Every structure is written in C-alpha cells, then in structure tokens.
Amino acid sequence: MDRRRMMMGETYNEEWERRVSELWDSFDNYSEKQFLAKMEELAAELPADSAVAAFERASSFDSTGHSDLAVPLYRQALELGLNEDRRRQAVIQLASSLRNIGQALESVALLTAEQNAGSDDLDDAVSAFLALALVDTGREREAVSLALTALSRHLTRYQRSLANYAQELIDGPSS
Secondary structure, rough: OOOEEOOOOEEEEHHOOOOOOHHOOOHHHHHHHHHHHHHHHHHHHOOOOOOHHHHHHHHHHHHHHHHHHHHHHHHHHHHHOOHHHHHHHHHHHHHHHHHHHOOHHHHHHHHHHHOOOOOOOOOHHHHHHHHHHHHOOOOOOHHHHHHHHHHHHOOOHHHHHHHHHHHHHHHOOOO
C-alpha cells in the first residue's frame, strides 16, 4: 500500500524519501556527475514546484562543491515552503553556501535570525556555521566565543569556566 503524506501542501511518499536517504547514504559510491544525475532523476519524480525537490537538488549541488548553483535552489525551496526540519537545514545550508560564494554578511544575518527562531538538535550546527561566517566578516573573537559556548554544553567538566571565558572574549577580561 502506498502511504502518502501531506507536507506544506505537497504530496510525496515514504518510498521516495527512502530512496533519497539511500542515495545520500551512498554518496561516496558515486562520481559527482553520477550523484547529481541520480538526484535529478529523483527530484524529477516530484512536481515542478516542489519545495522538497528544490531542497534536495540544492543539497546535491552544495555537497558536490557547487554553492553558486545551490543558492537559488535553496531560496526557491524556502519560498515554496518546507516542513520545519528541512526548513532549518535549508537555512543553515543556504547560509553556508552564501559564505562560500563571498556573501558572509548575508550568511551572518540568516544564521543570527535562525538562532532566535527556536531550538532543536541543529542549534550547534547553526552556531558552528555562524562562527565560520563571523570569521569571514572579521569578527573572530565573537566567532570563537560562539564556538566555545556551544562546545561548553557538551563537556563533562569545566562547562561554567569555558562559558565564562567565552563571554570574556566578547566583554573583555573582568577586573
């Protein structure tokens, strides 16, 4: 039985999602050209105005080093509407691609807004990519502070000390 789900007005099936997931899992087994062709085939199975297809195509270009081709597709996917999981991934990946093509200020703006858009298991990814973008805008101390703050939450010891030192990088040493 073909079980269908609705996602932001878009019908797709679990079998299609499984095949996309399998393609990503086997990424290293393909040449760039083969991988992109396989993703194009899968994306073509969805409607032309599919946000999910645009997102997966963007991700495939991004993962094969074509940030310039990924950016417009991420923008299209976000405009068409994605579920929350893919939406957040698309924002992170768009911001990373923008940084890669020299648009670090827009990357910082997107990721800063994303920090305030809610919390989930991608919070540290948002922080990590924001730190990279901050470095590219000349805000290295803020970048290191952000990275150390994110890291401090995962330590078994010294969380408070590391978080305080991270804040000191921004505020300056206390007297």
